[in-house]
Amino acid sequence: MSLQKTLSIIKPDAVARNLIGSIDSRFEQAGLRIVAMRRIKMTKEQAQAFYEVHKDKAFYDSLCDYMSSGPVVVQVLSGENAVLKNREIMGATNPANAEIGTIRRDFGESIEHNAVHGSDSEENALQEISFFFNQLDIVE
Numbered sequence: 001m002s003l004q005k006t007l008s009i010i011k012p013d014a015v016a017r018n019l020i021g022s023i024d025s026r027f028e029q030a031g032l033r034i035v036a037m038r039r040i041k042m043t044k045e046q047a048q049a050f051y052e053v054h055k056d057k058a059f060y061d062s063l064c065d066y067m068s069s070g071p072v073v074v075q076v077l078s079g080e081n082a083v084l085k086n087r088e089i090m091g092a093t094n095p096a097n098a099e100i101g102t103i104r105r106d107f108g109e110s111i112e113h114n115a116v117h118g119s120d121s122e123e124n125a126l127q128e129i130s131f132f133f134n135q136l137d138i139v140e
Protein backbone atom coordinates (compact mmCIF):
# COMPACT_ATOMS: atom_id res chain seq x y z
CA MET A 1 0.00 0.00 0.00
CA SER A 2 1.24 3.46 -0.75
CA LEU A 3 -0.09 6.96 -0.27
CA GLN A 4 -0.78 8.40 -3.72
CA LYS A 5 -2.42 11.37 -5.36
CA THR A 6 -4.50 11.25 -8.52
CA LEU A 7 -6.23 13.80 -10.74
CA SER A 8 -10.01 13.74 -11.06
CA ILE A 9 -12.15 15.85 -13.40
CA ILE A 10 -15.90 16.10 -12.96
CA LYS A 11 -16.91 16.59 -16.59
CA PRO A 12 -19.36 19.13 -18.10
CA ASP A 13 -22.29 16.69 -18.25
CA ALA A 14 -22.08 15.94 -14.51
CA VAL A 15 -21.48 19.57 -13.49
CA ALA A 16 -24.47 20.66 -15.60
CA ARG A 17 -26.67 18.11 -13.80
CA ASN A 18 -25.54 19.42 -10.39
CA LEU A 19 -23.78 16.17 -9.44
CA ILE A 20 -20.57 17.58 -7.90
CA GLY A 21 -21.59 16.77 -4.33
CA SER A 22 -22.96 13.32 -5.22
CA ILE A 23 -19.72 12.40 -7.00
CA ASP A 24 -17.45 13.85 -4.31
CA SER A 25 -19.30 11.88 -1.64
CA ARG A 26 -18.39 8.66 -3.52
CA PHE A 27 -14.70 9.57 -3.23
CA GLU A 28 -14.98 10.44 0.44
CA GLN A 29 -17.00 7.33 1.31
CA ALA A 30 -14.25 5.24 -0.29
CA GLY A 31 -11.62 6.90 1.92
CA LEU A 32 -10.15 9.32 -0.62
CA ARG A 33 -9.52 12.89 0.51
CA ILE A 34 -10.02 15.92 -1.76
CA VAL A 35 -6.81 17.92 -1.19
CA ALA A 36 -7.24 20.47 -4.01
CA MET A 37 -10.27 21.51 -6.05
CA ARG A 38 -11.15 24.21 -8.58
CA ARG A 39 -14.11 24.91 -10.88
CA ILE A 40 -12.85 26.05 -14.29
CA LYS A 41 -13.92 26.30 -17.91
CA MET A 42 -11.21 25.09 -20.25
CA THR A 43 -10.52 26.62 -23.63
CA LYS A 44 -10.43 24.17 -26.53
CA GLU A 45 -6.64 24.67 -26.66
CA GLN A 46 -6.32 23.70 -23.00
CA ALA A 47 -8.45 20.59 -23.55
CA GLN A 48 -6.33 19.67 -26.57
CA ALA A 49 -3.16 20.04 -24.50
CA PHE A 50 -4.58 17.98 -21.62
CA TYR A 51 -5.72 15.14 -23.90
CA GLU A 52 -2.72 15.34 -26.27
CA VAL A 53 -2.03 11.63 -25.73
CA HIS A 54 -5.27 10.96 -27.69
CA LYS A 55 -4.52 13.37 -30.55
CA ASP A 56 -4.48 10.64 -33.20
CA LYS A 57 -7.79 9.10 -32.09
CA ALA A 58 -10.97 9.62 -34.10
CA PHE A 59 -12.77 10.99 -31.03
CA TYR A 60 -10.09 13.60 -30.13
CA ASP A 61 -11.72 16.66 -31.70
CA SER A 62 -15.16 15.84 -30.35
CA LEU A 63 -13.70 15.09 -26.90
CA CYS A 64 -11.89 18.46 -26.80
CA ASP A 65 -15.00 20.35 -27.97
CA TYR A 66 -16.99 18.62 -25.27
CA MET A 67 -14.46 19.15 -22.46
CA SER A 68 -14.35 22.88 -23.27
CA SER A 69 -18.15 23.20 -23.64
CA GLY A 70 -18.91 24.03 -20.01
CA PRO A 71 -17.54 24.19 -16.49
CA VAL A 72 -15.65 21.25 -15.03
CA VAL A 73 -14.29 20.61 -11.54
CA VAL A 74 -10.64 19.61 -11.39
CA GLN A 75 -9.50 18.02 -8.17
CA VAL A 76 -6.66 16.14 -6.54
CA LEU A 77 -7.61 13.03 -4.58
CA SER A 78 -5.24 11.62 -1.98
CA GLY A 79 -5.21 8.24 -0.25
CA GLU A 80 -3.87 4.70 -0.15
CA ASN A 81 -3.50 3.47 -3.75
CA ALA A 82 -5.51 6.48 -4.88
CA VAL A 83 -4.91 5.94 -8.61
CA LEU A 84 -6.34 2.41 -8.72
CA LYS A 85 -8.96 3.11 -6.07
CA ASN A 86 -10.31 6.06 -8.07
CA ARG A 87 -10.44 3.94 -11.23
CA GLU A 88 -12.47 1.33 -9.34
CA ILE A 89 -14.87 3.96 -8.01
CA MET A 90 -15.27 5.49 -11.52
CA GLY A 91 -15.84 2.19 -13.34
CA ALA A 92 -15.20 1.39 -17.00
CA THR A 93 -14.80 4.24 -19.53
CA ASN A 94 -18.07 3.35 -21.26
CA PRO A 95 -20.91 3.66 -18.72
CA ALA A 96 -22.69 0.77 -20.48
CA ASN A 97 -19.82 -1.54 -19.45
CA ALA A 98 -19.28 -0.10 -15.96
CA GLU A 99 -20.23 -2.09 -12.88
CA ILE A 100 -23.38 -1.19 -10.96
CA GLY A 101 -22.56 1.24 -8.16
CA THR A 102 -19.71 2.96 -9.99
CA ILE A 103 -19.85 6.68 -10.82
CA ARG A 104 -19.90 6.17 -14.57
CA ARG A 105 -22.62 3.51 -14.42
CA ASP A 106 -24.77 5.61 -12.10
CA PHE A 107 -24.14 9.07 -13.59
CA GLY A 108 -22.55 8.68 -17.06
CA GLU A 109 -24.62 9.24 -20.18
CA SER A 110 -22.29 7.91 -22.92
CA ILE A 111 -18.63 7.03 -23.54
CA GLU A 112 -17.92 10.73 -24.12
CA HIS A 113 -20.30 12.16 -21.52
CA ASN A 114 -19.02 9.75 -18.89
CA ALA A 115 -19.19 12.07 -15.85
CA VAL A 116 -15.56 11.81 -14.66
CA HIS A 117 -11.95 11.50 -15.73
CA GLY A 118 -9.28 9.90 -13.56
CA SER A 119 -5.55 9.39 -14.08
CA ASP A 120 -4.65 5.90 -15.31
CA SER A 121 -1.20 5.53 -13.69
CA GLU A 122 0.87 7.10 -10.92
CA GLU A 123 3.21 8.61 -13.52
CA ASN A 124 0.33 10.17 -15.48
CA ALA A 125 -1.26 11.36 -12.24
CA LEU A 126 1.81 13.47 -11.42
CA GLN A 127 1.78 14.95 -14.91
CA GLU A 128 -1.98 15.60 -14.94
CA ILE A 129 -1.97 17.15 -11.45
CA SER A 130 0.80 19.56 -12.47
CA PHE A 131 -1.24 20.55 -15.56
CA PHE A 132 -3.85 22.19 -13.29
CA PHE A 133 -2.26 22.72 -9.87
CA ASN A 134 0.95 23.93 -8.33
CA GLN A 135 2.37 22.67 -5.05
CA LEU A 136 0.85 25.54 -3.04
CA ASP A 137 -2.69 24.60 -4.20
CA ILE A 138 -2.44 21.11 -2.70
CA VAL A 139 -3.07 21.00 1.03
CA GLU A 140 -2.82 17.57 2.65
Ligand code: CMP
Pocket residue numbers: 054059063093111112113114116117118
Ligand atom coordinates in the same frame (compact mmCIF):
# COMPACT_ATOMS: atom_id res chain seq x y z
P1 CMP B 1 -11.32 9.93 -20.03
O1 CMP B 1 -11.04 9.09 -18.86
O2 CMP B 1 -11.56 11.38 -19.82
O3 CMP B 1 -10.12 9.77 -21.08
C1 CMP B 1 -10.28 10.01 -22.47
C2 CMP B 1 -11.72 10.14 -22.85
O4 CMP B 1 -12.00 9.93 -24.21
C3 CMP B 1 -12.53 9.05 -22.14
O5 CMP B 1 -12.61 9.33 -20.78
C4 CMP B 1 -13.83 9.09 -22.90
O6 CMP B 1 -14.72 10.06 -22.40
C5 CMP B 1 -13.34 9.51 -24.27
N1 CMP B 1 -13.41 8.37 -25.17
C6 CMP B 1 -12.74 7.23 -25.11
N2 CMP B 1 -13.09 6.43 -26.13
C7 CMP B 1 -14.00 7.11 -26.83
C8 CMP B 1 -14.75 6.82 -28.00
N3 CMP B 1 -14.61 5.64 -28.63
N4 CMP B 1 -15.60 7.75 -28.44
C9 CMP B 1 -15.73 8.94 -27.80
N5 CMP B 1 -15.04 9.28 -26.68
C10 CMP B 1 -14.20 8.35 -26.21
